Amino acid sequence: MSTHDTPHVQELITLKTIAETLNESNALIPMLDVVIGKLLELTGLTTGWLFLVEEPGTHEFVAGRNLPPALRRENNEPMRCGSCWCLERYDDGRLKNAVNILNCKRLDNAVRYQWGETEGITHHATVPLRSGNRRFGVLNVAAPGKLHFSKEELALLESVAYQIGSAIERMRLYAAEQRRADMFARLGEYSGALGAYASQAVNRAELTKQVMSLIGRYFDWPAAALLEPAGNAVTLRALYSGGQTTLPHAQFPLAETARARFRKEAGSTDPLRAEDAQRLADHLAEEGWIPSVTRAVAVPLAVAGDSANGLLLVAYNPYRDSYRADLEVIEALAEHIGLTLQRFRLEENRRELARMDERNRLARDLHDSVSQTLFSLVMMSKGVGGMLAGEPNGPNSLLQDTIHDIQSLSQSALKEMRELIMQLRPPGLEEGLMTGLKQYGERLKLHVHSHISGIQELPRTVEEALWRIGQEALNNVSKHADTKEVTIALSLQNHEVELRIEDRGRGITRQRLNELTRHSVGLSSMRERAESLGGQFRLYSTYREGTIIEVQLPLVGKLTGNEGGNE
Incomplete structure (x- = not known):
């Protein structure tokens, strides 16, 4: 073999050795460190390091060999913090091929701020890591006193970088499949545990709490929440975060984009847009309900024949592509939770x-x-x-x-x-719900102003639930509101009925409202009655301005086995 062929033979040996090294392991980070070592050994270079980039503006220093002391200081702090010219070119799309970096910003800073010895390294070559159209990060190599890399050297580095990119793609696909298998196995265990509990559950609140508790037991997401859109607001029904499960029943405003989505696609099982889900998660984090996270998925709980539009929100910090399977599992989980709650509601x-x-x-x-x-x-x-x-x-x-x-x-x-x-057999309902509530309020010495809109015959379960909720609300006005004036409004529509009871009395302070939300038997009873029929219960109160109670109950698809009407 002629000496002219020797460089090409060395290139083939290098590529063969790198390929063999890449195929020896499915552990990504250790493999990258070994590959850099092999590359330096085969090319005669002395130093190499690698950054993985998930999103523009972020990078992770994952491997390095023979870094000079200036870059190794304080546990590789100069490599983990701040950007540099090669990453900036990578982020904005200018770094498409292997190039010479005339001066390294990190090394320049090391000299300027006297971080330590750079061992004569001032320049390096930068190579983007990719596989097809997918990009993964950059590989840098250098040697003391080496100021320029030839076209042949850069071409070899590009070939090696492509091999590394292909290996990263393979390993991530493998990790994703491993996680998918693991997550669906956990989903099966979760379904079995939830089904067993649902068959013995006493009330919807306890079942909802168990839904979230089991998510924490079987999955590794840091936070999950059950949300329920209510007009221009969202009610936080149940929450899992930090190993604890709670039933906050807290409310907060819903972004206009998300409101439009709910109005347009009520009953859809498609996930919310990523930005809307992230906005919900960010709000929960700002309020201290969950830790800050980088990704959130929100999927409706709606199932066939059920117009309920609650949401399952899962918030987590994804680790590369191994989380590709999470969305599939979250969608399946939301459907299962929706079916479980629907079955429990129908059984109730x-x-x-x-x-x-x-x-x-x-x-x-x-x-x-x-x-x-x-x-x-x-x-x-x-x-x-x-x-x-x-x-x-x-x-x-x-x-x-x-x-x-x-x-x-x-x-x-x-x-x-x-x-x-x-x-x-509740009295007063023979003449209708509104008449019964008005007469009941008057027996409590209240001045009742009533308004009714729409004509609709109510199923007896709905009518009795509204009657009991109305009784409790009027009793609260009589005992606590410090006013005799109360307004009752009943709105009857084809698919739902809404009862609204409002007073302009003393109202409730925010602190007291939080205490009542957690501990009041009366409020819990009203909420449970509404939710047992697939409805919503809301309480608004401002200190010294009054209190409003709203109850919405569906009239379609919720009350199987009920012919409607009163006896």
């Missing part, structure tokens, strides 16, 4: 219908049997008392007292029976 509705049927049956039986018997007993005791009073020889005092006691006891029992029947 079924049980509530059964309870209502039983209560109505019992009320009818008591009215038709026991109540009628007691009424007859009252009448008979009155008749006997009248007959004794008309006796010609005068009334038998002892007997008359006994009859009087029977009459009193039977009247008392009849009164208690009627009250029991009324509790089993």
